[in-house]
Amino acid sequence: MTQKPLLTLDHLAVRFPDRQVFQDLNLTLDHGHFLSIVGENGAGKTTLIRTLLHQLKPSAGTVRFFPNRKAIKIGYVPQFRNLDKEYPLTIRDFISLNLSGIRLPWLSRKERHAINQVIQQTNLAAIAQRPLGMASGGEKQRAYLAQALVEKPNLLILDESTASLDNVMKYDLLELVKKINREQKLTVIFVTHDLPLAKQYADEFLLLQRQGYQTGPIANLPEDALVSAQHGGAAHV
Numbered sequence: 370m371t372q373k374p375l376l377t378l379d380h381l382a383v384r385f386p387d388r389q390v391f392q393d394l395n396l397t398l399d400h401g402h403f404l405s406i407v408g409e410n411g412a413g414k415t416t417l418i419r420t421l422l423h424q425l426k427p428s429a430g431t432v433r434f435f436p437n438r439k440a441i442k443i444g445y446v447p448q449f450r451n452l453d454k455e456y457p458l459t460i461r462d463f464i465s466l467n468l469s470g471i472r473l474p475w476l477s478r479k480e481r482h483a484i485n486q487v488i489q490q491t492n493l494a495a496i497a498q499r500p501l502g503m504a505s506g507g508e509k510q511r512a513y514l515a516q517a518l519v520e521k522p523n524l525l526i527l528d529e530s531t532a533s534l535d536n537v538m539k540y541d542l543l544e545l546v547k548k549i550n551r552e553q554k555l556t557v558i559f560v561t562h563d564l565p566l567a568k569q570y571a572d573e574f575l576l577l578q579r580q581g582y583q584t585g586p587i588a589n590l591p592e593d594a595l596v597s598a599q600h601g602g603a604a605h606v
């Protein structure tokens with residue numbers, strides 16, 4: 370028996386009063402795959418992610434998770450959060466925010482274990498007691514990643530999470546994500562403008578364009594994806 374995919378988009382469309390962002394978007398994302406969503410500014414990447422997170426209602430078509438949306442836990446890592454240097458929570462406490470108070474006002478032994486595990490996994494053990502506000506950009510991104518991972522998601526969404534990082538830090542972060550993707554078969558969606566990064570780490574791509582989209586194995590992502598002439602309709606390359 371073949372396994373169902375993690376999610377499918379079927380003839381998906383989102384429109385705002387003054388703009389059709391995308392339409393007739395079809396995509397299948399299998400468990401354990403690493404999908405990169407690329408596209409120029411305004412192409413609709415954030416809109417698509419917000420639709421997956423059920424923050425936006427499609428104007429047509431469907432987003433289907435299997436077996437159902439409730440069964441799929443999504444971990445979300447944003448590009449940045451407005452944290453100033455005075456932000457008082459330690460990295461460890463920040464990671465635990467996603468767990469504390471869910472069942473009890475204090476952390477259970479199992480939850481503490483999950484936090485310790487994720488701190489190790491994201492190489493934050495040495496600085497876990499440091500205030501998050503004092504952490505470097507790369508450390509902050511690892512803390513956001515750890516916070517997203519601590520609930521053991523089935524799907525991890527990285528929304529331009531490398532955009533504010535220098536070259537070394539962004540490859541470090543993606544190495545870590547790829548390792549987790551491989552070892553735990555965690556499905557990943559990585560939204561980025563960085564084509565070399567997408568090419569190095571993703572299995573497949575979705576290129577959103579002003580009119581239409583392209584999708585396929587990452588090796589087929591056009592080199593000039595973000596500067597190419599806009600095509601109409603869907604193309605599977």
Ligand SMILES: Nc1ncnc2c1ncn2[C@@H]1O[C@H](COP(=O)(O)OP(=O)(O)OP(=O)(O)O)[C@@H](O)[C@H]1O
Pocket residue numbers: 385386388390408409410411412413414415416417
């Ligand atoms: N809530 C909204 N109401 C009206 N228009 C919106 C809304 N959100 C986004 N848009 C418009 O939809 C289009 C797609 O925006 P979106 O933010 O999804 O693009 P993006 O690919 O994520 O861009 P970027 O790379 O700049 O982040 C843009 O023209 C944007 O102005």
